Amino acid sequence: MSQTAPLHIASAGLGLKADFPGMVTADGKPWHYLDTAATAQKPQAVLDAMNNALGRDYATVHRGVYGRSAQMTLGYEAARRKVAGFMRAASENEIVFVRGATEGINLVAQSWGMANLREGDRIMLSQLEHHSNIVPWQMVAERTGSVIDVCPLTEDGRIDCDALETMLTPRHKLVALAHLSNVLGSVLDARRAADLAHGVGAKLLLDGCQAAPRMKLDMAALDCDFYVFSGHKLYGPTGAGVLWARESLLEAMPPWQGGGAMIEQVSFARTTYAPPPQRFEAGTPMIAEAIALAAAIDYLAPFDLDQLFAHESALARQTRDMLRGFNSVRLFGPEDSAGIVSFAIEGVHPHDLGTILDEEDVAIRAGHHCAQPLMEHLGVPATARASFGLYSDEADIAALARGIERTLKIFA
Incomplete structure (x- = not known):
């Protein structure tokens, strides 16, 4: 090609x-x-993958005992491994499929945020954030009594890491920043942001929607705690996105939606939950979309x-x-x-x-x-x-x- x-x-x-x-x-x-x-x-390769996944190959995943369902399950989980490789994640268990970066941020906010933020805790955002990295934190702040701070920009439109260093305190529990601005095209010094956040005991979430299609990702090198991106900006389909999080964090986070697939055992007396990432993928997942996202990553692979x-x-x-x-x-x-x-x-x-x-x-x-x-x-x-x-x-x-x-x- x-x-x-x-x-x-x-x-x-x-x-x-x-x-x-x-x-x-x-x-x-x-x-x-x-x-x-x-x-x-x-690209046509993504369209073909989507068409095949919805047509000749289509079946549900994780449940069926018939052959096509087993094959589709293999394809779906292979897509998870493909994403893990693309992000240089330590494990495929760190990859949660979501509908997009917006859902990924909301998942972190409603699960990790509601479990860990208390009255008087502080959340650090920046002046250039997309609404998807502002509104979920406002919703959590209203419910927990935590407070949002806003890091200013440099004259040329970058997140001011010098100001960030001055503003961060031990009361900050989360820093959530765009890896690359969707308006200004400015790139965050992500590793410095991680060092600053961790220096006061805070977690760092990076919105990677614009970075993932343009920059090599390496979760260990970035040293963030959460990373999100949307598949449709990565030459893949809409309706598929990725939340990466450290496995230890995912294991400690409660589910944010209930339903099928995210459980171990259900009774009217008590329900026990599946381990991550399944714990965060309630219901029938975006099967064809995940497979098409893997095809987009394959398309990018020669570059x-x-x-x-x-x-x-x-x-x-x-x-x-x-x-x-x-x-x-x-x-x-x-x-x-x-x-x-x-x-x-x-x-x-x-x-x-x-x-x-x-x-x-x-x-x-x-x-x-x-x-x-x-x-x-x-x-x-x-x-x-x-x-x-x-x-x-x-x-x-x-x-x-x-x-x-x-x-x-x-x-x-």
């Missing part, structure tokens, strides 16, 4: 677009997809993720340089943003820009990107965001530039 070809900075996507059926318009023209940070397009990171970062730099050519454009985030560029055009609402670009077969994101506190910090109601994937190339940047030129003529 074409993904085995060597990756060349800024032009690699030219050879890879053919692997992604969604990269053309309904009338067969190139579609310049610059919204990968929201959700990635899917050097460091090279993918460099590819997308190079496109982001080119985009920032292009946007600086327009006097009315304001850029956000660091110069070395990782495959994500947020900007605003004076006198043009991002939604209007997005609508005009759509007419030019260019897809960007326009809005607050589920980061309203960050928008308030930036002093804007919304931004336009261009985000890149392994299929992106310079032609996408050129199409974006043409669309912006047309927009400025319309609003002149």
